């Protein structure tokens with residue numbers, strides 16, 4: 001897992017860790033302190049700048065005047081004649097690259113416009129990677145060596161080309177020879193022009209075999225002086241000869257140092273990423289609590305009360321009983337029921353105002369006439385919300401606690417509006433109970449019996465008064481009681497009895513419908529609690545978890 005300093009950190013791991021650090025900072029947002037966030041940003045930027053295209057490679061370019069021996073040096077370092085060495089000038093017209101690495105470098109070489117690529121693989125028989133290094137010399141693993149075409153002899157735009165390459169190279173090796181090293185134009189074109197770039201630090205005086213030892217020493221001193229004049233103080237100047245092999249080991253070692261330097265700089269950057277992640281880790285907890293179930297149901301109760309659910313349920317109950325009485329009561333008195341105001345209608349919850357629209361549309365447009373929540377109900381909501389937030393943020397560092405509290409407490413009237421919309425949007429309708437119809441029909445028949453019995457009896461009274469008894473004879477009897485009387489009295493008694501029983505049944509039915517509507521309303525309110533309070537809180541907790549996990553990934557580099 002976490003690697004200590006000194007261990008090689010691959011560019012891939014480094015940039016993965018930096019990405020994790022960046023996402024931790026993004027997820028953490030304002031809950032992380034500004035200074036630490038800025039520090040992390042700076043580290044991330046540095047890593048991406050260093051690893052963007054070059055990755056874990058060290059890019060070294062051999063550049064200089066034509067015929068100085070760049071391709072010869074290149075071949076000597078690679079160990080095989082990859083680049084063409086020629087007498088006709090200029091020989092090299094496109095860049096050639098030698099790569100000491102298993103990692104892919106395609107993008108990099110494409111960007112550089114390198115046509116010829118050579119992979120230097122370790123030679124198992126020789127026991128050391130290709131090239132002419134033997135013994136205790138440093139490894140070139142990770143090196144991308146470029147044999148550049150001579151900028152000078154190419155058309156215009158050569159300077160731009162050099163600048164382009166310089167953006168990526170770690171070391172720009174200016175190869176010159178005894179004839180050209182003092183050429184003012186070359187100095188102006190290469191060294192002075194590129195002096196501001198930190199990669200230009202090295203010059204190679206090749207073909208040293210053409211000079212005596214004294215002359216070599218003098219040329220080197222001259223070159224150092226010239227480079228100083230060009231703006232590159234304390235430049236490294238090596239004298240080499242491909243013909244005799246002099247100075248090549250030292251050149252190899254310099255390149256190995258550059259590779260090691262880059263490895264070290266990656267290790268340092270990894271350390272920076274770890275430190276930045278470590279500094280941020282103090283601002284997150286090791287885990288995050290969940291939204292507490294008990295606190296949630298307490299919140300639901302409080303919200304239901306504040307939304308007026310008990311009032312609505314009471315209205316549903318009374319509405320049911322009134323409607324039941326209107327359709328199952330005694331027909332001679334039940335019209336009175338129709339004159340009384342209906343509780344649900346008074347609350348504008350009977351859905352009659354907006355019958356044409358869909359339930360959702362209704363919930364948007366409609367507004368109930370429920371009384372506003374009492375101060376006590378509102379305080380209960382506050383308390384339940386705070387308790388839920390407290391439990392969901394227990395053990396979190398301060399800024400996170402605040403964030404959870406803010407998330408649980410939506411500002412302004414949005415919660416009240418959402419609750420009212422939920423109540424209005426809940427359908428309180430249900431089918432007319434079958435027994436109402438049955439009883440209603442029975443009541444109608446009984447009423448007909450009463451009227452028929454009454455008229456029949458009245459007929460007898462009129463007939464008796466007019467002394468016309470003989471015309472219609474005696475009324476039929478049921479036992480000893482005349483049928484008209486049975487119809488009249490039985491109808492009256494039956495109707496009243498049925499009305500009484502229905503009232504008792506309606507009370508049970510009303511209670512049941514109240515319970516059904518209570519459940520429906522609470523489901524709607526629960527959805528409001530979920531979107532307005534619980535989800536926002538959970539989102540903060542999810543952000544915390546994302547920050548925590550990303551930080552641990554970043555710290556593991």
Ligand SMILES: Nc1nc2c(ncn2[C@@H]2O[C@H](COP(=O)(O)OP(=O)(O)OP(=O)(O)O)[C@@H](O)[C@H]2O)c(=O)[nH]1
Pocket residue numbers: 065066067068069070071072073084085086087088089090091092093149150206207208209210240241242243244
């Ligand atoms: N005596 C001597 N000749 C060398 C040395 N290095 C290279 N040469 C010769 O110099 C000539 C040019 O060498 P190249 O390696 O092709 O030079 P270059 O810098 O790649 O030239 P361009 O590709 O044209 O830019 C060749 O004939 C080499 O054999 C050296 O150290 N000593």
Ligand SMILES: [Mg+2]
Pocket residue numbers: 070071072083084085091092147
């Ligand atoms: Mg060449």
